[in-house]
Amino acid sequence: MELIIILGLLASAFAMVFSKRLSTLIGNFSMQSFFLSLFSFVEAIKGGHIELYLIAVLVFVLKVVVIPRILLNMVQEIKANENLGFFINPQLSLVVALALTYCSWLFSGMIFVNQGVLVKIYGAVSFSTISLGLFIMVFRIKALAQIVGLLTMENGIFLLASSVSGGTPFIVEMAIFFDVFVGVVILGVFVYRINRLFVSIDVSKLNRLRG
Amino acid sequence: MQILLILIVPLILAVLSMLVRNSRTRANITSLGSLLGLVLSVGICYQFIVTQKPIFSFNVFYVDALSLFFVFTISVISAAAALYSQGYIEGELAKRLMMPKQGKYYYCLFNLFVFSMLLVTVVNNLGLMWVAIEMTTLISAFLVGFHNTKNAVEAAWKYIIICSVGIVLALLGTILFSYAFLFSTGLKSLNWTEIMVFAGKLDPNLVKISFIFILVGYGTKAGLAPMHTWLPDAHSQAISPISALLSGVLLKTAIYAILRYSLIVNNCVGSAFGSHLFIFFGLLSLVVSAGFVLVQKDIKRLLAYSSLEHIGIIIFGFGIGGPLGIYGALLHIFNHAVTKSLLFFGAGNIVSGYDSHNMRQVRGALKVLPFSGFMVLIGLFALAGFPPFSIFFSELMILMAAFGQNHFLLGTTLLLLIVIVFSAIIYHFSRVLFGEKPKDMPVIKEPFTGKMAFGFLLVFILVIGWSMPYLLNGLIVAAAETLRGI
Numbered sequence: 001m002e003l004i005i006i007l008g009l010l011a012s013a014f015a016m017v018f019s020k021r022l023s024t025l026i027g028n029f030s031m032q033s034f035f036l037s038l039f040s041f042v043e044a045i046k047g048g049h050i051e052l053y054l055i056a057v058l059v060f061v062l063k064v065v066v067i068p069r070i071l072l073n074m075v076q077e078i079k080a081n082e083n084l085g086f087f088i089n090p091q092l093s094l095v096v097a098l099a100l101t102y103c104s105w106l107f108s109g110m111i112f113v114n115q116g117v118l119v120k121i122y123g124a125v126s127f128s129t130i131s132l133g134l135f136i137m138v139f140r141i142k143a144l145a146q147i148v149g150l151l152t153m154e155n156g157i158f159l160l161a162s163s164v165s166g167g168t169p170f171i172v173e174m175a176i177f178f179d180v181f182v183g184v185v186i187l188g189v190f191v192y193r194i195n196r197l198f199v200s201i202d203v204s205k206l207n208r209l210r211g
Numbered sequence: 212m213q214i215l216l217i218l219i220v221p222l223i224l225a226v227l228s229m230l231v232r233n234s235r236t237r238a239n240i241t242s243l244g245s246l247l248g249l250v251l252s253v254g255i256c257y258q259f260i261v262t263q264k265p266i267f268s269f270n271v272f273y274v275d276a277l278s279l280f281f282v283f284t285i286s287v288i289s290a291a292a293a294l295y296s297q298g299y300i301e302g303e304l305a306k307r308l309m310m311p312k313q314g315k316y317y318y319c320l321f322n323l324f325v326f327s328m329l330l331v332t333v334v335n336n337l338g339l340m341w342v343a344i345e346m347t348t349l350i351s352a353f354l355v356g357f358h359n360t361k362n363a364v365e366a367a368w369k370y371i372i373i374c375s376v377g378i379v380l381a382l383l384g385t386i387l388f389s390y391a392f393l394f395s396t397g398l399k400s401l402n403w404t405e406i407m408v409f410a411g412k413l414d415p416n417l418v419k420i421s422f423i424f425i426l427v428g429y430g431t432k433a434g435l436a437p438m439h440t441w442l443p444d445a446h447s448q449a450i451s452p453i454s455a456l457l458s459g460v461l462l463k464t465a466i467y468a469i470l471r472y473s474l475i476v477n478n479c480v481g482s483a484f485g486s487h488l489f490i491f492f493g494l495l496s497l498v499v500s501a502g503f504v505l506v507q508k509d510i511k512r513l514l515a516y517s518s519l520e521h522i523g524i525i526i527f528g529f530g531i532g533g534p535l536g537i538y539g540a541l542l543h544i545f546n547h548a549v550t551k552s553l554l555f556f557g558a559g560n561i562v563s564g565y566d567s568h569n570m571r572q573v574r575g576a577l578k579v580l581p582f583s584g585f586m587v588l589i590g591l592f593a594l595a596g597f598p599p600f601s602i603f604f605s606e607l608m609i610l611m612a613a614f615g616q617n618h619f620l621l622g623t624t625l626l627l628l629i630v631i632v633f634s635a636i637i638y639h640f641s642r643v644l645f646g647e648k649p650k651d652m653p654v655i656k657e658p659f660t661g662k663m664a665f666g667f668l669l670v671f672i673l674v675i676g677w678s679m680p681y682l683l684n685g686l687i688v689a690a691a692e693t694l695r696g697i
Contacts, residue, residue, distance in 0.1 A: 165390035172338030206365040209444045
């Protein structure tokens, strides 16, 4: 069961790398978060604590419903050009993504030496989600893509925390959720400002400060 | 209990800033409140020096000498910045660079920013510490992008994105630490005190990998090269009192986080691993800053790159270690915070007086702004490491530690880089300060509160050059003992 969910997580990360339009990217992010909430729900059933259920629900509400909604609204409101803008074309991106995933597998094997294969897979998927998120942040031109990339990285870390290290303490988890949410809102505010001042949300235009 | 008091003061001030209508009253409240915060933190530091007992409270806070040293530094700089803000913000309001409503937001964010930095230094839970550091980024992003110009928004965007990526990596490091702890002891905890107890039992390889993530992650926030790219943008575009806070204490809170982890790492794998990394990043930061300082045109960017240099010196000092190296690095944290804040205040007055950041257009600042110009002149020599000012002594200690441990090559490299930055800074600033003032430029009158802020910081720069105040010395000695694991 968990393996399928994990596979879904990884597949949606690849779908994000392959997305050409902003709305597709956000949709794929939402799908990934859905798998993540499913995963934490399964963990909750195994653990049986009320707090774990609460976390699963929060993941669902925040990352599957609210944040994608905010991002999609933003896309509509600023009438952004839907094309994501590639610094690296999709085919090459796929090759890089595969390489990153393989490296994550090796890295996971290095860290979780004395653990079963399942833990290694969890680790590999987490690390590759993190690195794919970073990849999207660096090699996509639209400012919104950077927000989605950051959230993807956070998804990867969340997966690692809940699968391998037995979850973070409840209060910390809540604080992190709060932080993520506030972060998205603040980044959103700045996307509006960039759009107003630079008449586009291409980060390649942000090149005034140098040296 | 007192810790709670220290944290509550800025929170109350933030609420009051939103409620009070009159802009002058609002500014006074923040200044007085920040001074109260300073008094409270001096009280708690004094109490610690007498009892020498770390303070636990509510199972959330853990405060030892290391935390208190940072609390004290933050309180000093925030009090000075609050005083300086009074005149500065009034000037901005008078010039209509800022709307009256924005003044309200400014003071609210200012106090929240101070609160978040204080929070970093007193929490015990490493996860909460992460949250607090992320909070400092989110709050200060608004203060960086406050003016809503193209440059300011670009700087704020880069700041928030680069630091968030860094901090996500730090979260990964935090999770790996908690996994290492779970794996070796079977216990689930993120409390620093608990992990510290079992530090010796953790898996060394895992700890090493986690620490690299922590160092790169929080190092981004501390402005270590090559992750420093946000720093000059953010420092130059932020409102001047905030530039002082960013450079003076925000970078240091990230260093605090790194030091907390390095204590665990040192206990687990020995001190060589951490110290090699520290020396590497320290020297790299120095090299990068030396290059950029030489060719700089923007006065605030110049100061930002000089912060990079000093962060490099501090980390280098911790890397060299030993009683003298660590004492020197801690003292350097305080000295740099005080001196750089003074210079950012001065640069702020120069920039708003001339309406330009460009050092080629600013001439004769000593004649146009007699008071700030003179303060900048003193601050400049202090910053460059001229005796008898405070920074000279802390740099000397770090150099002596390096040579004392027979690191001749490292010590010489450090000295050479310091000299390059020294001459570049003196060269750039001498052209700004001296020379004929532009003909149509009147002599600018400066507000009294601003002068008080300068005077307040100058006392520290001068006094520490001659003798160590009892309180600061006690704190640094105790903090250095904590760091050396005694």
